[in-house]
Amino acid sequence: MKKVLYAASECFPFIKTGGLADVVGSLPKYMNKAEYDIRVMIPKYLAIPDSWKEKMIYKTQFYMDLSWRNQYVGILETEYEGIIFYFIDNEFYFTGHTPYGNIYEDIEKFAFFCKACLCALPVLDFKPDIIHCHDWQTGLIPVYLKDKFLENNFYRGIKTIMTIHNLKFQGVWDMKTVKDITGLSDYYFTPDKLEAYGDANYLKGGIVYADYVTTVSNSYSEEIKTPFYGEGLDGLMRARSNILTGIVNGIDYEEYNPEKDTLIYRNYSAGNFRREKIKNKRGLQEELGLAVINKKFMIGIVSRLTGQKGFDLIERVIEELCSEDTQLVVLGTGEQKYENLFRHYAWKYGDRVSANIYYSDEKAHKIYAACDAFLMPSLFEPCGLSQLIGLRYGTVPIVRETGGLRDTVESYNEFEGTGTGFSFSNYNAHEMLSIIRYAKDIYFNKKREWNKIIDRGMTRDFSWNNSARLYEVLYSRL
Numbered sequence: 001m002k003k004v005l006y007a008a009s010e011c012f013p014f015i016k017t018g019g020l021a022d023v024v025g026s027l028p029k030y031m032n033k034a035e036y037d038i039r040v041m042i043p044k045y046l047a048i049p050d051s052w053k054e055k056m057i058y059k060t061q062f063y064m065d066l067s068w069r070n071q072y073v074g075i076l077e078t079e080y081e082g083i084i085f086y087f088i089d090n091e092f093y094f095t096g097h098t099p100y101g102n103i104y105e106d107i108e109k110f111a112f113f114c115k116a117c118l119c120a121l122p123v124l125d126f127k128p129d130i131i132h133c134h135d136w137q138t139g140l141i142p143v144y145l146k147d148k149f150l151e152n153n154f155y156r157g158i159k160t161i162m163t164i165h166n167l168k169f170q171g172v173w174d175m176k177t178v179k180d181i182t183g184l185s186d187y188y189f190t191p192d193k194l195e196a197y198g199d200a201n202y203l204k205g206g207i208v209y210a211d212y213v214t215t216v217s218n219s220y221s222e223e224i225k226t227p228f229y230g231e232g233l234d235g236l237m238r239a240r241s242n243i244l245t246g247i248v249n250g251i252d253y254e255e256y257n258p259e260k261d262t263l264i265y266r267n268y269s270a271g272n273f274r275r276e277k278i279k280n281k282r283g284l285q286e287e288l289g290l291a292v293i294n295k296k297f298m299i300g301i302v303s304r305l306t307g308q309k310g311f312d313l314i315e316r317v318i319e320e321l322c323s324e325d326t327q328l329v330v331l332g333t334g335e336q337k338y339e340n341l342f343r344h345y346a347w348k349y350g351d352r353v354s355a356n357i358y359y360s361d362e363k364a365h366k367i368y369a370a371c372d373a374f375l376m377p378s379l380f381e382p383c384g385l386s387q388l389i390g391l392r393y394g395t396v397p398i399v400r401e402t403g404g405l406r407d408t409v410e411s412y413n414e415f416e417g418t419g420t421g422f423s424f425s426n427y428n429a430h431e432m433l434s435i436i437r438y439a440k441d442i443y444f445n446k447k448r449e450w451n452k453i454i455d456r457g458m459t460r461d462f463s464w465n466n467s468a469r470l471y472e473v474l475y476s477r478l
Helices: 019-030 103-124 140-145 175-182 202-209 218-222 234-239 273-288 309-322 336-348 361-370 386-392 403-408 429-445 449-460 464-477
Strands: 002-006 035-043 058-065 070-080 083-089 130-134 158-163 173-175 199-201 212-215 245-246 297-302 324-330 353-356 373-378 398-400 422-424
Touching: 002 103, 002 464, 019 035, 019 130, 019 464, 035 103, 058 103, 070 297, 070 309, 083 140, 103 140, 103 173, 103 175, 103 234, 130 140, 140 158, 140 202, 158 202, 173 175, 175 199, 175 324, 199 202, 202 234, 212 218, 218 245, 218 403, 273 297, 273 324, 273 361, 273 449, 297 361, 297 429, 309 336, 309 429, 324 361, 336 353, 361 386, 373 386, 386 398, 386 403, 386 449, 398 403, 398 429, 398 449, 422 429, 429 449
Parallel strands: 002 035, 002 130, 035 083, 130 158, 158 212, 212 245, 297 324, 297 373, 324 353, 373 398, 398 422
Antiparallel strands: 058 070, 070 083, 173 199
16 A cells, blocks of 8 residues: 655645645545555644644654754644544644744744654654655755655655645745754755755755655646746746646535535535526525625625735726626635725625625635626636636636636637636736626526536536546656
């Protein structure tokens, strides 16, 4: 049986700030259990809910050198849905209300976590064939593994995979401090290793030293080789292109299932959505105080409200977007100017704009089920999960052709009768507006065509099953 350890900074259902947690929490469940023993290791944050902490069993503890410091490492364990989860405990590093804080604290916190992951393995008597590292927070694991740990026979032969969920976040801090924290020698701080533009870069170290590098969609794996998307590492991505691949994320088809979802107003399926889906729309209109009218084109947005997600495009044409035949429902938090933008339009057009400036899983499910279309005009999007949920719920995605959005949403072609959504290619507000108007035209004037788009979208399989098979092929290759 092949053994794989997932090392990550967050994991659903224990702690979540974004899509990374969904991947680390869901993917192991879908791997072939007869062939793979997959375990997950994350920090034991103070912010993990007590209901989960009560289920953790104390395993062991030891002290570990981190450069000149001597630090306590506790290990706890729990089993959830057939997967063993380990938690690295150290109250000095993992206090606070969120997993991440100031970058200068996170740099030391995750250096500790990377080294503790490796030190814990012999104590747990678990020698993985592969350590699958996720994002910059685990970037030092492949580096440490090729350093002092190789002197210990236990670690020989362990391979590493580095998965980039978003290249924008790299774990960058000044070289002198990182040398002091990590205890790595000067040998590692050169331009072909951890050094980047005068600073030390955790993610770069992981990419250089890992045996394989993956990212979360095919298109994104190509895009990051270019200066625009490469975030200063495009040269490295081109140099490592022989071991770089893109595997698109999936979603949990148990959690996101309109037939069984307990959070939505009315369950429905691919067979009866023409009759039943509309009841979710009416329910949401009532709950949010919007005009309860079937014949409004309802657009949903569930997102972090940041520039990366294309909200500057929405800002430029929002007046035209909020036309009388349209309703706009927004859920999420982020940059103040976008929060205030939606608050203002909800005040100005109370019957057709709803601004929900917070996050609620229940409200998100209701929006996915109720809306006619789902808008994602991202500047860049490594994978994106919302468009996959939209397809699952028969809510037609309107996206910009970038990264995972381009890979998962097939643009509607009225001449061939194909496509699962609508897309535009240039990062341009009026191009976005015209594709929204085109979608509305199909919705209002060619209802049968619109329903066929939904039909095709709901039969697509973006569950973790597909992604898990591709990861299995990759693990076997290593």
